[in-house]
Amino acid sequence: MATPFDLALSLLVLVIAAFAVLGRHGFMAVVFFITFGLLLALAWLRLDAVDVALAEAAIGAGLTGVLLLVARSRLKALEPPLAPAPHPVLRAGAGVGAAAVTTGLVLAIPALPLSTGLQAEVMEQLPLTGTDNPVTAVLLNLRGWDTLLETLVLLAALLGVWTLAREIDWPGRAGRAHRTRPDGVLAQFGRVLPPLALVIGVYLVWVGGHRPGGAFQGGTVLAAAWIVTVMAGLLPAPRVDDRTLRTALLAGPVAFVVLAVAGLLADSVLVFPPDRAKLLLLGLEALLAVSIAATLAMLVFGAPEDRSGRDP
Amino acid sequence: MNLPIWMPYALCGAGLIGLGLYGLLARPQLLRRILAFNVMGAGIFLLFGALARRGEIAYADPVPQAMIITGIVVAVSATALALALIVAHAGAGGGEGLPSDTPGGGKRDERGDDDARDDAGHDRRIPGRDRRRNEREGAAR
Known part of the structure; x- marks a missing residue:
């Protein structure tokens, strides 16, 4: 049974991921991504998947985080021209599309047939x-x-x-x-x-x-x-x-x-x-x-x- | 409240997929897109793992776990390659986004592109960074 801890952790994972994806500052986004990976490892522990938790903490958070940090510092040194923000219509479309995907998945979860695995x-x-x-x-x-x-x-x-x-x-x-x-x-x-x-x-x-x-x-x-x-x-x-x-x-x-x-x-x-x-x-x-x-x-x-x- | 333990994590996974998808589509910077892609992947893994936890089972099913671990390793391989590509893209004078994203966007900037190209001819040297090398080689000659 889900405890308040599970609810809080799921919410926190989502919020941290939102900071990583939507945040303005690139360095902060990477740091949030690493935090996100570590919290996700905690979620895997709650799902009794200890092997996955170890892999997520070591590879998903640690190694991917280092790769992102190294790439970011190199990009910064190269000073590439800034990417212009996409058109607001495109962004709105992406938002609607992404929300539709999440809604579809949420609706599908209870409808899925149970499997014994x-x-x-x-x-x-x-x-x-x-x-x-x-x-x-x-x-x-x-x-x-x-x-x-x-x-x-x-x-x-x-x-x-x-x-x-x-x-x-x-x-x-x-x-x-x-x-x-x-x-x-x-x-x-x-x-x-x-x-x-x-x-x-x-x-x-x-x-x-x-x-x-x-x-x-x-x-x-x-x-x-x-x-x-x-x-x-x-x-x-x-x-x-x-x-x-x-x-x-x-x-x-x-x-x-x-x-x-x-x-x-x-x-x-x-x-x-x-x-x-x-x-x-x-x-x-x-x-x-x-x-x-x-x-x-x-x-x-x-x-x-x-x-x-x-x-x- | 009688929510099964997997439910909040399955919902969280669904949310992460949408969030990552949005970042992938709406963020102009390639680095942030790769980050968003990883968030989306993590969401897919979490949804998959949470769904595998349904029903009356005493322990987590090892088959999805093994598949997720494989997925995490493949994701980090792809991420490493993608990041190396965007650094090379920027090093070759490209922007931090893709030129096709915006009309008139992604202009090559004027930081010494042209003299490197004149010097190297058809050689696909990385401009900017190569200028110093070219000067050095010129001095050595």
């Missing part, structure tokens, strides 16, 4: 999947196909970002050089946060085998540790043609494809033998976490750029 089927198969966390079982085993393609989507996005590099900068260090004041907040955080994030990230990957957590959540926290270290100027970003980096980017997806092909030869695609499933899943999850962490961090660093005059 798939949790009974998942629970039945759970002992054979090699993990005690049903979400991990679905992600890596029962619906491994989705996750395999998802890791390829991550790589494709990184390739897309890298293609935006100019010939003259390729292959260099990813992104631009970061310099911070040695006594500044970021430099301090850059020393304190990464060790903590490293422990939390590895723990999240490991614990995904039997409790909420997993490669995506843990990998994102590991990526965050790396991002903070680089942004604080304590470590340079890697060169995009670095062999270790390339190996890290590809390890998870390649292991996934190898498992899929091996399964195909033995039985059918992405079917793990139950007696070895636990070991296979654990190894796969570890490699995936490394690849996800590397890919997400490289997405934040961006394509190699002109570093002359900025490199310390």
